[in-house]
Amino acid sequence: MKILVLHQLPYRKAGYDRAIDHRRHDVTYAGHADRLADLPEALPARRLPVPADEDFAAGVIARTSPADGYEAVLSLSEFGVLAVCRVRGHLGLPGPTPEQAELSHDKVRMKQALAGSGIRTPRFSAAPARDALLPWSGATVLKPRRGTCSEGVSVFPSARRALAAHRALAEPQAYELEEYVDGDILHTDGLVQGGVLVHSVTSRYVGKPADYAAGIPLGSHQLPPDERYEDLARRTVAALGIDWGTVHLEFFETAGNELVFLEVANRMGGAGVVDAHLRHTGVHLPSHEIALRLGLPRPVPDTPSGRYHGWLVVPGHHLPADRPHTAALPAHLMDHPCADRIHILPPGTPAARHITYQEWLVPLAVEASHPDPAALRAYLHACAEAAAIPCEEAA
CATH class of the missing domain: 3.40.50.20 (Rossmann fold)
Structure with missing residues (x-):
């Protein structure tokens, strides 16, 4: 071929x-x-x-x-x-x-396409009239319709302030306004073959992607199978007509256990998602996507680890260019039973100036695992708190 x-x-x-x-x-x-x-x-x-x-x-x-x-x-x-x-x-x-x-790239188009599917989405507005108010009043997210890594995303305490910020943009048509949903953010990563979700794993974020853009550590850890999460992923794939390849779905879980769609991409997740998925399931997402898209036999999966896996990245894009920072963890976290790999930039090496999740471009990245997802979550939270770069240092 x-x-x-x-x-x-x-x-x-x-x-x-x-x-x-x-x-x-x-x-x-x-x-x-x-x-x-x-x-x-x-x-x-x-x-x-x-x-x-x-x-x-x-x-x-x-x-x-x-x-x-x-x-x-x-x-x-x-x-x-x-x-x-x-x-x-x-x-x-x-x-x-x-x-x-x-439909799996433009954040407005995907929510429009989900109308009538029974999948709840946040209320949103792509092109509000100059003299109109939004149909909600509380916290509001302003974000690009396209893009990754939560770059350009801002959260405002009220719809009125978000609307004013939207009107001040040079290219407001490239952005959308969305009501803020309070809850944990989860992501489901899997494979789609002929329009059917044939394999998936769901993870819960540690931190929030939008906060990572502001300099806050971000991670996630895998969860046991849950039919509610898998059903949401299957229905999303069907409603948006995703036919082949990998899928990365993000959604909220509110305090009342309601699932609310956030966004979806017809590609693999970033950061440590691919490696964590490979160790947990034996499936290397990108190579399976390549095989599906090219009509080649899917690779034979590796042996699953029998553990839940997670990752954490500490950003450096917000640091002053003339003050490179090497993050560190205390010894008890470096030697913790959950710790699989700790990536630290060599002393004096500047972090990437752009938003990235690549472990070789950020001050610190953690790969971790444990048989108990709750223990893994606690460890990643402890790493995030210990490695967070103080605001005064980033200023």
Whole structure:
């Protein structure tokens, strides 16, 4: 098979070689120079550079043709959701249209599509009239309709203040207003085959993604199977017409045990989700997604660990550039029975200046596990409190 890969994720996260035999298939990786540089030097595949100052999809289209004979185009990145549709269309290959892809990419479109499904969503407004008020008055979230890592998300104490902030934006049409839902945030990660959710695991966040953007540690840990969570994921997949690949669904669980949809993506979760999922279930999500999308046999799962797994990342993007910080944990947490791996930046190494969950780019990241999810949660909370960077240091 001749395969074109839109390479926008770190190779170590994607693990293409777990699913694709590069000596059997003719594979080309298209990407910016920095991303192509992380491909293994000995990987038997073509490289198609795209200048960083060009629109990525347009750059790939300009350098490819239907005559090239590609049989499949693959993208595992949130940033490639629409690009892969454009490239596929250019090459004359079948697949979801941009309009279909938007249902698991645009936070307004996905909630609109869930209307009438019986799945509760927060109230929201995409384009409020200049003189109108929102139909709720309490705490309100202002966030981009597209994007990842909660970048650009703000929470306001009232709808009126959020509405004023929305009206002051240079591009208000790129944002939405959403009522704040009080509760824990959970995420379900799994695989979809032919429109059916065939495998999933649900985890509960430690902290909240929007707070991570403000410099607060974020983590999550896996939970035992719960039919309520699995049912929500199945219904969401069906309502949005997600057909193939991985799915990352986020939702609230309120104090009254009500489940409220937050957002969904037709791609794998970030941070430590893939590694935790692999150890708990033996399933490597990206390589199984690759196999599903290319019509290849799914890899044989590894042996599950028999433990619940979790992760925690301590951000550094908010730190002053001239004062690199290496976070640390006290000895009793470093040597704790839950601790599997602790990643710490070498002294003097600056953290990434952009919002990221990659363990090699943040001051500290923790991988942990335990047979009891409650014990694991307590450990991750303790790590978050111990490693949080004081506000005065980040100022």
